[in-house]
Amino acid sequence: MTFSENVSAENRFTKAEIQEALCSRHTTEIQKRLDSARVAVAGLGGLGSNVAFALARIGVGHLHLIDFDKVDLTNLNRQQYFMRHVGMNKTDALKGELLDINPYLDIKTDCIRVTEENIPELFKDDPIICEAFDVPENKAMLVNGILGLFTEKIIVSASGMAGYGDSNSICTKKITDRFYLCGDEISDSSLGQGLMAPRVSICAGHEANLITRLIIDGHTATK
Amino acid sequence: MIRVNGEDKNLKEGVTLLSFLEQEGYQTARIAVEKNGEIIPKKQYGETLLHSGDSLEIVSFVGGG
Numbered sequence: 001m002t003f004s005e006n007v008s009a010e011n012r013f014t015k016a017e018i019q020e021a022l023c024s025r026h027t028t029e030i031q032k033r034l035d036s037a038r039v040a041v042a043g044l045g046g047l048g049s050n051v052a053f054a055l056a057r058i059g060v061g062h063l064h065l066i067d068f069d070k071v072d073l074t075n076l077n078r079q080q081y082f083m084r085h086v087g088m089n090k091t092d093a094l095k096g097e098l099l100d101i102n103p104y105l106d107i108k109t110d111c112i113r114v115t116e117e118n119i120p121e122l123f124k125d126d127p128i129i130c131e132a133f134d135v136p137e138n139k140a141m142l143v144n145g146i147l148g149l150f151t152e153k154i155i156v157s158a159s160g161m162a163g164y165g166d167s168n169s170i171c172t173k174k175i176t177d178r179f180y181l182c183g184d185e186i187s188d189s190s191l192g193q194g195l196m197a198p199r200v201s202i203c204a205g206h207e208a209n210l211i212t213r214l215i216i217d218g219h220t221a222t223k
Numbered sequence: 224m225i226r227v228n229g230e231d232k233n234l235k236e237g238v239t240l241l242s243f244l245e246q247e248g249y250q251t252a253r254i255a256v257e258k259n260g261e262i263i264p265k266k267q268y269g270e271t272l273l274h275s276g277d278s279l280e281i282v283s284f285v286g287g288g
Contacts (some may be wrong), residue, residue, distance in 0.1 A: 043288055045288045046287075046288055047288045048288070132288050133288050134286060134287060134288035135286060136253040136284035136285055136286050137252045137253055137284075139253075139284040139288075140252060140253050140254055140255055140284050143255045143282075143284075144255055144262070144264065144265055147255070147262040148262070148264045148265075157282075157284075158288065159282065159283075159284045159285050159287075160285050160287070161287050161288075162285075162286075162287045175255075175257050175280055175282060176257055176260060176261070176262060178262075179255070179257070179262065181282055185282075185283070185285070186285065187285065187287070188285040188286050188287065189286050189287045195287050195288075200287070200288075
């Protein structure tokens with residue numbers, strides 16, 4: 001009877017072992033802040049799935065995954081799913097993958113379309129919200145909704161990451177103390193300049209790293 | 224004179240934010256507007272007056288995610 005054959009992946013390491021591994025990489029002080037952090041990811045496509053992977057890997061303790069959609073074969077060019085996930089709800093598929101990375105994370109899912117009406121209830125427990133939608137009207141709706149309906153919450157949004165143009169034109173901008181924007185602000189998805197893994201993941205990396213800075217250092221971290 | 228996304232713009236005194244946005248060709252369903260450090264709620268675009276010295280940051284979202 002070998003270890004790998006008889007112990008399921010989830011039980012292979014204890015919570016304490018995973019914590020020790022994370023602390024050895026990040027320090028105990030920083031890991032404590034990551035453990036207690038709570039982040040909502042709205043939209044689980046190329047941006048959101050990559051952001052959630054990054055945050056789960058560093059042990060952000062409480063994640064709230066929101067998307068109404070199912071995994072489609074055309075998503076696999078940039079989104080963190082596999083063939084076996086096609087047809088599944090993105091919320092369920094992604095939660096399963098994140099728990100493969102760290103089974104002790106607290107992951108809440110809502111398979112629902114975000115509307116102006118459900119923003120107050122949906123995001124009431126999440127101090128940091130990652131906007132990771134696809135459609136520009138939905139991006140604007142969520143940003144305006146969060147900033148208008150709440151007084152403390154921070155939103156990290158993204159605009160402009162299609163195609164395979166210059167990597168260095170993607171940047172992070174602080175619009176206000178509660179509103180940050182990642183992307184080149186220009187590159188719309190178009191024929192021959194569609195959404196592709198390399199550049200979308202650069203933008204997702206900007207969002208995830210900004211969220212990490214906000215968690216560890218507080219919200220004055222970026223100019 | 225007001226400052227919009229880092230550029231100076233000449234403006235008639237007392238113009239509303241909504242008419243400025245329409246005049247400049249912005250699609251109001253796709254934007255977020257920060258004026259002098261505050262986000263202006265969409266419902267207030269029509270009643271927000273722009274004055275000389277105001278600074279606007281207009282975020283115009285494009286598709287993709």
